[in-house]
Amino acid sequence: MAARRPQQTTSPKSPTFADLGVPGALIRVLAAAGVDRPFPIQAATLPDALAGRDVLGRGRTGSGKTYAFVLAVLTRLAAAAAPRRAGRPRALILAPTRELAAQIDAVMAPLARALSLRTMTVFGGVGAGPQIAGLRAGVDVVVACPGRLADLVEAGHARLDAVEITVLDEADHMADLGFLPTVRRLMERTPRGGQRLLFSATLDDGVDVLVRRFLTDPVEHSVDSKLSPVAAMTHHVLHVHAEDRFAVLVELTAAPGRTVVFTRTKRGAKILTRRLIEAGVSAVELHGNLAQAARTRNLRAFSDGDVRTLVATDIAARGTDVKDVALVVHADPPTEHKAYLHRSGRTARAGATGTVVTLMTDGQAPEVRELTRKAGIAATTTRLRPGDALLRTLAPGERTLVSPPALQPTSPRREAQGARGDGGRRGGEPSPRREAQAARSDGGRRGGEPSPTAATKSAPARSGAAAFSTRARPGGRRGRR
Template sequence: MTTFTDFGVPAVLTTALAELGITTPFPIQAATLPDSIAGRDVLGRGRTGSGKTYAFALPVLARLAVSKSPRRPGRPRALILAPTRELATQIDATIAPLAAKLGLRTLTVFGGVGANPQIKGLKAGVDILVACPGRLDDHLRNGHASLDAVEITVLDEADHMADLGFLPVVRKLMDQTPRDGQRMLFSATLDNGVDVLVKRFMRKPVTHSVDSATEAPVEMAHHVLHVRGDDRFPVLVDLLQAPGRSVVFTRTKRRAKVLTRQLIAAGVPAVELHGNLAQNARNRNMAAFSDGTAETLVATDIAARGIHVDDVALVIHADPPVEHKAYLHRSGRTARAGAAGTVITLMTDDQQHEVRDLTRKAGVRPTTSRTRPGDPLLAELAPGERVFVTAPVAAPAPERTASSAPRARRGSGGGGRGRGTGRPAAEGGVPEQKSSSRGRRGGAATGATAGSQPRTGSRSGSAPRSGSAGRSGSTPVHTSQSRSGGAAAFSAGTRVGGRRAGR
């Protein structure tokens, strides 16, 4: 059996990986590590969930560990660029524990939060800087940092950076790094200008393509549920009331906000993630989803790339996406790292042509079924006892652009959908390959209908959950204010080909 040591990963890192339960490299890691650790420029292509984070993290750590360059104020030795704040935080959470074993220092830089702590961190000196392009450019223009000492540059999710319009600032940043430094670029595709970055900044890159981005993992089961417009919300609630983590995607920020509040009112603990939330609210909502306080995340495509939380059993396209690439990236929140997962698209009569075209271009052949609320098929797709969360609804407290959603306590009868108090992803959460063990669940994130019962049971493919029902002091979660509500607002739906809204 091939190990990380066989590819030149230092013993201190292989030991640290083994402590996390990671002993065998994924295909993208096995393919790229020999070249990246040798110092060559590497172009890695692979779909989401293929293990790319460790593929570039390990060579960065290994090469800096043997480099004789000192750590200097404001002059990072390695630069990792990521398109979103959540992904930057997650990359740092993966790298930081390993860097500490080598005496290396990491720092994240992104917008939406105060700049002063980042400025202080840069002045103190940092070995590995994980940054979003816009805020890093601000720091450089204000003289708080320089990239002239960067030995290794990594572009993660380069195609997503192109989709978000970051390529001009990315080119500007890379122009400020030494031309003889090592560069690695990881991307699912090479379209939308990513090939320009490759030609301009990479020297004879060694290309490794693993797990085609145009194909869905074989471990992923795809279903299309053909529903009537007024059945969409009850069917969605039925699926989400089963135990297990689920991610629900909407097309717009407003839809994510409204749907989250509707689910809360229906007894489904849910949190939202979209561009209208303040950064502290985004962090807390991701923490609540990561530690199990809320097992449903309602998100726009901001969560379709890079975000990893263990044991997401179900992805639901409440609004089918516009393009097939978005379908694949959204769906990639489940069936990660070889695990199994289920993807469900809710489709109404007027969406049949668009959904058929979408899945064809995505290269998947979903099972299509006409469905009504109470259909036994729903229990097959999301197994486990359906239960509601009961709690008084508290008045939300205002907080900048977000506000606290009402919190609920689990009913005391029977074991809840248990999960203990895990660490938030922003505080060193689960690395990409870390094997998880399901534990106890704490208090519910939100509240809703009276007279409902606590949840029990488990979704197939995951360990049973138990214990700790009714614990107070659960992680606070945040949701945007919305005066519109009711299932009718969701059931009205949007067409697949409609106007795209911001994330």
């Protein structure tokens, strides 16, 4: 389907949801959730989306894109009032990660119930049986990761010929993860005349291919620059000695409030979480080597406030919309600027303020300077040691350390034994081999969802100090890294 280049529009001043044509039933649900007026991306895109236009929405993470397309999809489906048919959803929302798919559905479900519409999620890492049953029972909106949905379509459990509206969320991230071949195959199974809504923070070449191929005369709404950082977000680079990194990190994470700490590798997230717990910081991990049930449980503990620190790989850089995250710490600086912006976007969401801290050693200085330059942010760089007064400014409040549970020493052999033991019959965290087998249900030959941290495996080795994936333990002979 040929498509002209999107026409650029300017965002209007924010009207009310009623002004935009959102039904009263949805407005009441929004009000109950504390959402009273549209964000700019919602005010800009809803009139065209509700009119049936193809829309290309561009805005930074945390700008309110989810409500922008969810309200459009549900309003149009309710107006059409078509019956549900087994295995043939009326709307399809594609997302790059399981966490993002689950959060989209969590936002959408109460709104859908108000209109007597049915939604469900489809992604890997969990059994396909309930998903097949849900499709067979009939559903209005499917929120899916590409790989598992492609498997169900090819097995005949789902057909996309009744899809009236297709949404691609975080399209640039899907391109980064290599999903585009699968996305194209799924899109080709939807009706040629269906409405398409594509939301992305950037318009890289891969996303542009989707726009040209599948969107017809789309209207583009950009609420900010593709590299625009959040105005209420302050950025700091802490220049530290390698042996001080962990002590500085403990000072930051022992403060009140929620903190997200990013590492470059899954093993790094696991080991750093263990070390923080041993130091008395309440923390949980989130990475691709965790079974889906463990990922969901840990994210819920962080969201509910049972723990204050989430240690994660880039799997959490998108799709973790947790309120009141006060601080983001790049314990390992990311490899490229887009990852920096998306990681940092876990704070200062929905108009709130937030602080972003990058820990940098001498050897990392050149790459961090280049990283912040490409990200278009002005960071304050400070050389400091543990106990510096700036740490209490960045993470204010009384430090609290709790008595850690009994943990076994983390030697390489014990670490491997622990992974095997957790992935056995007791249903804990799978071993890397077990996780790889599970990931093939989304990321096999059909080009489906790879491990969410697959991109980090090919990252070049960083100069300077080792990442937090080091095996060294605090107080050990190799230093406190």
